[in-house]
Amino acid sequence: MRRKNCRSRKSWLLTVGALLLAASVGFGVPLAFRKWQDDRRLSVVETEEAPEVRITSQTELSMVEKAELFLSADASTTVLEKGKNYDVAGSLAKAEEELATLCEMGVLDETFRTAKMTEQDAEQSADPIFYIDPSGEKSMIIWMLNFQIDTEWDRWILKAALDDETGKLLELGIQEWSEDYGNGIRSGAAATDSDMAATDSDTATADSDVAERAQKFGSYLGLTTERVTQNWELADAILSDGDRTAYDNQVHLYEKKGYTEEEARRLVSEEWGISDRNPDGSRTAQVVYREGDKGEVHYYLRLGALSLSIYFAL
Structure with a gap:
């Protein structure tokens, strides 16, 4: 009876071992195989033919x-x-x-x-x-x-x-x-x-130089210069009513000294920090060009x- 039980236990262990072996083979081998495939692909440089980029006739843009x-x-x-x-x-x-x-x-x-x-x-x-x-x-x-x-x-x-x-x-x-x-x-x-x-x-660099260069560059591109705005010209738009009064009074003082209104406004704007004058002496402007009835083209210009x-x- 004891010998029979031993044989049954041995058969059961062999069965369980076979099942575990089959499971490890069934799951482990595919994983190992896939890892081997991945490693093989990563170690090989492959090239693929791609269609050549050809520039064909394009619509002319404004x-x-x-x-x-x-x-x-x-x-x-x-x-x-x-x-x-x-x-x-x-x-x-x-x-x-x-x-x-x-x-x-x-x-x-x-x-x-x-x-x-x-x-x-x-x-x-x-x-x-x-x-x-x-x-x-x-x-x-x-x-x-x-x-x-x-x-x-x-x-x-x-x-x-x-x-x-x-x-x-x-x-x-x-x-x-x-x-x-x-x-x-x-x-x-x-x-x-x-x-x-x-x-x-x-x-x-003078303000007139900036405006003149802007107009000439517009002509070079075949555009009409609609507007050249330098920072100091925006003073009225960014000052409060009280500051604008003080600003205008200071402009008048410069005019009494012989400056033109434009020169006076530029000088006061520089003193108030409303200026496009850069540390290297260059000046900046925002330029709006017009291309017929097609619309506006905006540029930024800096001249020194x-x-x-x-x-x-x-």
């Missing part, structure tokens, strides 16, 4: 539409190897040509007429960016240029946005390059006492003795 697409947070962007009308060398040659045109129109000084750029410097870049709106109906290619340019006497830092369709410079930033500054760019934050002294000389920035504004 300047209003280009500004909206350029500033849109919903637009998708892709870096291309080349544009539809220009490659890297062609974009640089076109940019040089446009700089010369801007000199002829008075937007830039004559020193930039012979400015030269080169694609040999690894730190410089010329990238064609393809912009497309969420609907897929509006698209454009803009070359983002970041270069040092050499004129006959100086070296400058150029940042610009070149329209691949028209070849126009839609945005432009130029600053004198100098080894005296940490990043090579003379900026307001790094202005010295000598820079500040220069703002009080005949080389200081050693710098010029023109770019889209919201």
Whole structure:
């Protein structure tokens, strides 16, 4: 009887062991196999053929539409190897040509007429960016240029946005390059006492210079200048009634000293901190252009003795 019980217990243990073994094989082997497959995939670099990006004929956009697409947070962007009308060398040659045109129109000084750029410097870049709106109906290619340019006497830092369709410079930033500054760019934050002294000389940027450059850049793009607003001109809009009375009284005191009303308002605005005069002596303005009946294009312009920035504004 005892021998029979031992045999039964032994059979039961063998059965349970077989079931456990089958379970471990059934569950463990697939997991181990999947892990082996995953490790194998991770250790192998696989490539897949993707369709080539081809730039086909696109709907010509107005300047209003280009500004909206350029500033849109919903637009998708892709870096291309080349544009539809220009490659890297062609974009640089076109940019040089446009700089010369801007000199002829008075937007830039004559020193930039012979400015030269080169694609040999690894730190410089010329990238064609393809912009497309969420609907897929509006698209454009803009070359983002970041270069040092050499004129006959100086070296400058150029940042610009070149329209691949028209070849126009839609945005432009130029600053004198100098080894005296940490990043090579003379900026307001790094202005010295000598820079500040220069703002009080005949080389200081005047409000009329800003308005004139803005109008000439608008003509370059084929736009009509509707409004050039500098910060000091907004005094009446931001002052309380009591402050406006004190402000006007101070303006009259300057007029009695021989200043014109515009000069007096600008000086008082600077004293009150309502000014677009930056530490480096440059001045700023908000510019509204009009493109026929298509709408407005907004720009921001900053002009100094050693710098010029023109770019889209919201």
